[in-house]
Amino acid sequence: MNHVYRNLEENLTAGLRAWRRSRLQRGVSIALLGLFGLAALALLTRPVFNAVPVLWWILAIIGLAAWATLVLQYLILPLRRQPTLAQIARYLEERNPILEDRLATAVELGAHTVPARENPLWPRLVQEAADEAARLHVPEQLQIRFAQWWRLLAVAATTLAVLLLFRAADLYQGYFANYFESNAQAPQAVEALQVKPGNARVPRGETVEVIAESPHLEASEATLYLEQGPQSWLPYAMSSTTQLGKFTHQLFDVLDTLRYYVRVSDEISPIFTIIAVEAPEIKTLRLTYIYPQEIGRPPLTEENGGDVYAPNGTEIQIEAISTQPLAKAEWRLHAADFREMDLRNDTLAVASFTVTKDGHYVLRFTNNDGMTNKPVEYFIHVMPDEPPQITITRPGRDLRPTMLEEVPVEVRVREDYGLKQLTLIYSHNNQPAVRQDLLGQAARTQRPSGTSSEYIAGTLLYLEDLGARPGDFISYYFEAHDAKQQATSDLFFFEIRPFEEEFYRALSQGGGGGMPSAGLSISQKEIITATWKLEQRRATTSEQELARGSSALAETQASLQESISRMAENARMRGQFTGESGEGSMVTYLEKAAEAMQRAVPLLQEKKLAEALAPEREAYHFLLQADAELRRREIMQGSGSGSSFTQLQSREELAQLFKEELDKIQSKYETLQNRQQQENASSLNEAQQKVRELAQRQERLVDLNRQLSRENALPQERKRQIERLRREQEQINRDLQNLNRQMRQMSNASASGEQAGQELRENLEKAAEDLQRSLDNLRRDNPSTAAADGNRAAERLRRLQDQLQRQQSGSLRDEMKQLREDFQQLAEQQGDLRTALEQQGEQIAPEQRQSFQEQQRALQEQSEQALQNLQRLQESAADKSEKPAVARDLRNLTNDLAQRRIPERMEQAAQALAQNEVQRALAEQHEARQALLRAEKALQQSLSQLSSNPDEQLDLALQEAQRVRRELERGLAQSRENNAQAGGSPLGQGRASQQNQNTPSQQAGQPGDNSNSPEQLRPEDMNWWNQQLWSGARQLENVGQFMRNDSALADDYARLMQNYRGVLRSFQGGNPQRLSEIERTLIDPLRRFEAELAARLATLQLRERLLTIRDERVPPQYRKMVEEYFERLAKSKQPATNNP
The missing domain is CATH 1.20.120 (Four Helix Bundle (Hemerythrin (Met), subunit A))
Incomplete structure (x- = not known):
């Protein structure tokens, strides 16, 4: 029965909590509403505070007392009450007589000791009391009246208070601060007119506030008089304040000595003088960086910098030279207090600190007149010491040279503060690695940002001196060390090939199908690379990832070893059966490779990656020798003319055997490679x-x-x-x-x-x-x-x-299209910049000239990036043998642009602007723009060569048409905008300058006045429209070559060009057309032509998808029948082709 009593207690306790909660909500509501009322009372009684402060304070005290009384009565006292459960039970019985004292009795008996509960009526009494209490809903019985409304009111008042606190805290804080600040002292009757600051010395450029107080409180206006010359005073109305008889006026940017006086009613103040004094300024700021010893970089001194960019632990020595003799120099680091700097002489102040975190420092100077400069704040940035970044520029990939070649290798390393070591590490077959130091011969250059350095180093590997033979391999990589960290490049391989490989391969093209020999070693090379990379990342890899990677490598190596062993066994048995010579040496290579792989597997399982590399490389060497033997046999047998049927059959069976095994191996790597490619794409x-x-x-x-x-x-x-x-x-x-x-x-x-x-x-x-x-x-x-x-x-x-996006797509055509757009945008931006500069004339303001320099240098950076993209595109096209003409054109374009020196010309244009040589800058900009346009045109021609499929050709034609249409629409919109503005410049400032040179003047009422015909083409715009239309015509002429295979599109294109040429003839005849006519005859047909191209392109793409849904081969049992049918068909047509 105890659980019944506990339920009764919990029910009553819940009612008690509801009682306390309802009273808390009511108290909070009343307290917040009272507080809002006090704030409103303070705002409403502000005039009383200004006039009679004593009365205001009496009202404030009464209001505070009333609010405190409400809080005490409705919030504090109710919450201090602690009713017992027995009192709660009595209260419920008073409100519900049906309980008949059962609830109170059960609670009182339950509070007694255990013997008091041994009454046989106790269980029944408790059960009845619990049932009645559950029926009564005790929490609702104990809540105060209107509890729900008090709850809503409390939530609303609390929300309003929070919003006012966080959203308008500054506003109210400033308002109330001004409330008391403007009246911190009670207005005192002054005996005469008082003016502040009177005679004063202020820093030059400072804003001075003049305050006038008059004994006449009824005065409504005051006037400030400033001396403008001898016996000449200029009046200024002063602003009144909330205090009666008080007026203010601000003198902005006081640069010279001022004399002034104030007049209020009939009172006139004396004449005062404000003297503008030069405050000390920082003339030279020199920072010396003393780097930590472990970085090993020599001290660096910067002139006229200020902001600090340094690694953690760097000591910064500040030397500041002032423009005036100083009485005191102070500085502050981060949020600390100002402290004095060391004055070496009357103008030189020094200080030092150590960089530990991001922050700032402030310099403050005070001269002998007491004038203080506006404190200058400089920022401190802790630069992380990043590891060196290695990029192998030559060759940067695996190669197959001959044993007499001299292979150049070149590396570029970027480092924050300086390299300690740069090493080329290469190894011949399974021999110990050779380390060659390249730091001494590296060329070091400082990046333009000044935050890092670049090292470029290279050497030649003489393969003959290394004793390389066909079937050998050489692996190499680079290591770079700075003061704290080490970086390693990727691992690359040189596979030595024989001289006669290409020659014999050409001779043996008709000798039968080739064997998949290259696949024997490529899988093992991938295992070596993966093992080496995992070993390099051991320090930064978790134990679980290391174990998972080692296990995967061991499993892959074991699988490859099993396949190689099976291939060796099958090859041995076949050699014994056929009796072919040379079979034994290849089997030996395969068996030795399998044995070396078997030794590598347990080392990989035990995570001994460095030890596993030796047997892995040994296996790779034997596989390369097996590959070389297999190529040699293939070439020799293919070049022979007397091969027997048995030998040919043996070759085919051996090739099939190797192909099956390699398919099993490659399927595993293809799955892994596809997964990695998907991860990289993601x-x-x-x-x-x-x-x-x-x-x-x-x-x-x-x-x-x-x-x-x-x-x-x-x-x-x-x-x-x-x-x-x-x-x-x-x-x-x-x-x-x-x-x-x-x-x-x-x-x-x-x-x-x-x-x-x-x-x-x-x-x-x-x-x-x-x-x-x-x-x-x-x-x-x-x-x-x-x-x-x-x-x-x-x-x-x-x-x-x-x-x-370009890296993700990886398409040569897409990259070329994007590069063409980049050159087009660069040409347009360079042309706009040149036109804007031409409009400015010879006299250019320094700020405008600086802006032109920054824009020119930004274009220079973009052109350098575009040329780098062109170089990469040319290399990518050279690797794709299916488009040799495109690769040749891109190579010629790269060489041509290198001779035209676009970035150098842009740099010279910026330098000419810095020297205010406008004509030289215009000439350099013109040459750069012409080179950019030439690059765009050449890329367009190469792009047309790549567009071999009909859908690609239509896509290219659609893009050209869209570009022409967008340019015309832009010009049309600009012309209409110029016509809508009286005196507007034609097609922008740049074009206006050009037209002003061609049309010296325009008087009101001539055709250039567009007030009466907003759709009339302005004569000032004629030259620009002529140039734009001719440019569009040349672009559309390139589209015609893609329309030859489609008669309907060719007819639409012919009509479009006929309309286009008609408009061109009207412009050449000097007949300016209305803008609406240009839109009707040019832009609307272009839109329709675009729509037709888009529809035709969508149809071709849909047809291509439908055609490639299913691809069924001819069944083998019918293949021979089909071949014989076409042979007979060809023979039947042969006589007809011979007859004339």
């Missing part, structure tokens, strides 16, 4: 999405920065917005750094694409540098400059996204 796709997201977030942040720089917000609101933008920028920076680390890990895990991965990382780091500069400018309260840096970072992220 990683690239994820990285591309992250880059797209970062670019979108950065573009949004740039827009917010520009909007903030244009707005005139209040200081507090501006500070709050800048802080929010700074936090968002910091989050973007962190996400970009995380992405950079992921990309580095992904490139380290991949055996291919090292150069592309290096370029991706470099672009990421450049974007990170731009983002960091944007963040620094935000911290300096400079959103306009932050927007410029952030915009550059967003453009880099967009280019990085395009680069990831």
